[in-house]
Amino acid sequence: MLEVYLFVNPLGARCMQSERNILKLADHLTTKVSFQFVPLLTQQIVEQALATTHPTLAERNACFTTYYQAILAYKAALFQGKRKGRNFLLDLQTAIINQHQKLSNDLVIALAKDCHLDLPMFLEDWDSDLAKQSFQTDQKLAAEMKIQQSSSAVIFNCDVSQYGLLLNDVTYDALCDVCENQGVATKESLMQELNYADATTSATATASASHQHPHLHML
Missing domain, CATH: 1.10.472.60 (putative protein disulfide isomerase domain)
Known part of the structure; x- marks a missing residue:
């Protein structure tokens, strides 16, 4: 099972798209996905929301x-x-x-x-x-979880590891990378949005994810 914590700016366009990317992934995975959208409020979010340079x-x-x-x-x-x-x-x-x-x-x-x-x-x-x-x-x-910016996600593959992956840019492409890296599904099948109910899954996780995919970091 994948467990996903997405930290969101509740009024941010980028975060809204990240949420939709996770919903899309959950729709196309046969593996169970548990996810939470966790609201985040930081000084950085406030600064970015203000239009004036010197509020x-x-x-x-x-x-x-x-x-x-x-x-x-x-x-x-x-x-x-x-x-x-x-x-x-x-x-x-x-x-x-x-x-x-x-x-x-x-x-x-x-x-x-x-x-x-x-x-x-x-x-x-x-x-x-x-x-x-x-x-x-x-x-x-x-x-x-060392979250420094909104639209960051921490993803756990509960079947194979107690360690999470920190994903700083939650695009659908990046989520597919995580699934392939964790042996959950191939990126090709997810990018094509196929119903891969008969696809086999692997229970193999790798500790070198951050080297293979620059946007991933081990926690």
Whole structure:
């Protein structure tokens, strides 16, 4: 089984594409894939989000608050199930990134309704200590896994190794490299998006992944 932790900027276009790449991979693998989209909020993310070259303290604080509220909303949605939480995050990203809507209470509530969330429970959880604690736990996990930027993933092949691979650029091509390196599937079959239910898998992992694929690093 593959276990994937993708660390995401909740309002980032690159991260949204990385999420879709992981969903696409899960759809085309016969091997079970367990994945989590873990929200990340760093000073670097805030800096990148600000359009001005010399933002004021008030602008920094406002940007941080926007991202923080988006993350807490995502955590509140997750409390009602991983699938609902994931759908809520993707819908939120689509609304803000593709449709250029601004984050607001009205937008969040509308998306929560569209995702068939229990609205009273969602609103209560959105501002709860539990959501805030969950956010802090995510940031600690990112630090433990040495995450320095969003759209980074840590991938474990639970069948063959206790060590994870850190992938700093989660393109579909790079994910295919990981699967081939771990003996899960051939890159050719995944790139062609074939249904390879009859394909054989190998239980062989290599410790030289970072040398063969520059975007991979052993943890």
